[in-house]
Amino acid sequence: GAVVSQHPSRVICKSGTSVKIECRSLDFQATTMFWYRQFPKQSLMLMATSNEGSKATYEQGVEKDKFLINHASLTLSTLTVTSAHPEDSSFYICSATDLGGATYEQYFGPGTRLTVT
Amino acid sequence: KQEVTQIPAALSVPEGENLVLNCSFTDSAIYNLQWFRQDPGKGLTSLLLIQSSQREQTSGRLNASLDKSSGRSTLYIAASQPGDSATYLCALQQLNAGGTSYGKLTFGQGTILTVHP
Numbered sequence: 429g430a431v432v433s434q435h436p437s438r439v440i441c442k443s444g445t446s447v448k449i450e451c452r453s454l455d456f457q458a459t460t461m462f463w464y465r466q467f468p469k470q471s472l473m474l475m476a477t478s479n480e481g482s483k484a485t486y487e488q489g490v491e492k493d494k495f496l497i498n499h500a501s502l503t504l505s506t507l508t509v510t511s512a513h514p515e516d517s518s519f520y521i522c523s524a525t526d527l528g529g530a531t532y533e534q535y536f537g538p539g540t541r542l543t544v545t
Numbered sequence: 546k547q548e549v550t551q552i553p554a555a556l557s558v559p560e561g562e563n564l565v566l567n568c569s570f571t572d573s574a575i576y577n578l579q580w581f582r583q584d585p586g587k588g589l590t591s592l593l594l595i596q597s598s599q600r601e602q603t604s605g606r607l608n609a610s611l612d613k614s615s616g617r618s619t620l621y622i623a624a625s626q627p628g629d630s631a632t633y634l635c636a637l638q639q640l641n642a643g644g645t646s647y648g649k650l651t652f653g654q655g656t657i658l659t660v661h662p
Contacts, residue, residue: 471652536589
């Protein structure tokens, strides 16, 4: 199956700093990538939809100025958590799909554990 | 608004048992449905994808069925093993007005499966 990577897998940062997380599709071109966050013992919550070359679409309640998303190429999307605070500590997961394909199957990255101290 | 429910929330079985995980949804206008596995602290692994026109998919010891009319999908695991222990998530993509999907997944809360030796 298709492979999606995320970097870093784990990051600890101080309150007030910014953190960038990368999501890459390694062996296919992803027209669309999605960013989720997951709190302990909960399911995934969609944060935003990222289409290559256009602005991301954010879900209700997600601050677009705090969670900056860039999808500059068909294989790379980045999520930047700006001015991070302890409540931003979470597990962030991206997924990628090719909406020009037949099945729209989504492939997930391994996730990034963010801890803000 | 689509709602996805998974029952049971948790399941503990002895090794070797056949088991069924249930997923129900409120809006039958779906494009596809995926079953995922998530190990603690990890990303999601796609197990099976069923297109809306299909009724079931099989992969090894796994079989997933889809009944749109009743708003249900089941994941059948044969001859369970301790290595099957994980959280199982079902998620679906909604059909849009153009007859395809925007790719967004709506997740259930998951079933935590424990298979003990």
